[in-house]
Amino acid sequence: MKQKILKYVTLIVAIIFAAFIYFQYFGWHATAEGTLDKYLEMVRTGQAESAYDLIDQSNPGQYPDREKFIDSVKSGGLIDYHIKEVNYKNKDLAEIQFVMNYKNVEQKKTMKVKKINGEWKVLIRKVVEE
Numbered sequence: 001m002k003q004k005i006l007k008y009v010t011l012i013v014a015i016i017f018a019a020f021i022y023f024q025y026f027g028w029h030a031t032a033e034g035t036l037d038k039y040l041e042m043v044r045t046g047q048a049e050s051a052y053d054l055i056d057q058s059n060p061g062q063y064p065d066r067e068k069f070i071d072s073v074k075s076g077g078l079i080d081y082h083i084k085e086v087n088y089k090n091k092d093l094a095e096i097q098f099v100m101n102y103k104n105v106e107q108k109k110t111m112k113v114k115k116i117n118g119e120w121k122v123l124i125r126k127v128v129e130e
Contacts (some may be wrong), residue, residue, distance in 0.1 A: 032094035032113035033086045035120035040081045040098070048073035056114055056121035063124060077103040091115070 035054060042051035048070040059064050064072075081100040088094045093098050093113040112123040 030120075033083060033090070034122050036096050036111060037100070037114050039082060039122045040078070040100070043073050043076065044078045044081065046074055046076075054122050056116060056123050058116055058121075073118075080116060081103070085087060 003075055009030040039051050039054045042054070044046075044058055051073060052066055052069050055063050055069075081098055083098045084094060085097040087096070094113050095110055096113060097108065097110050100109060113120050115121075
C-alpha cells in the first residue's frame, strides 16, 4: 500500500515539475506580447544571440546581419522597457507599443510580431545603407 501511494505521489510531483518546466520554457512565446517581452528582456540583459533567434528570418536579406545585431545589443544601453498596448491586426500579426529607457532617454516604439510556422517572431527589418 505504501509503495502504491509513493508511486502516485512521485508521478504527481513529476507531472507538476514537467508542467512548470514547459511553461517556463515554452509559455512565454505562446503570445505576441510574451515573445516581444522575452526579446526585449534578452536585449536588456545582453543575451544578443538568443534575442537574434527571435527575429523573423523568413525573408533572406530583410533582417539585420547577425554580427552587427549582436554588436549593437552588446554596446546597447537598454535600461528598462514597458509594454503599453497590443493591437492584433489578425490572428498572426500584432503591433505592440512600448516605452523603452535607452541610455536615460525615454522612447516610444512600435514593433510588429508575426506568427510564422506556429511561432511568434519579432519583425525587424535591416536598415539599408546608401
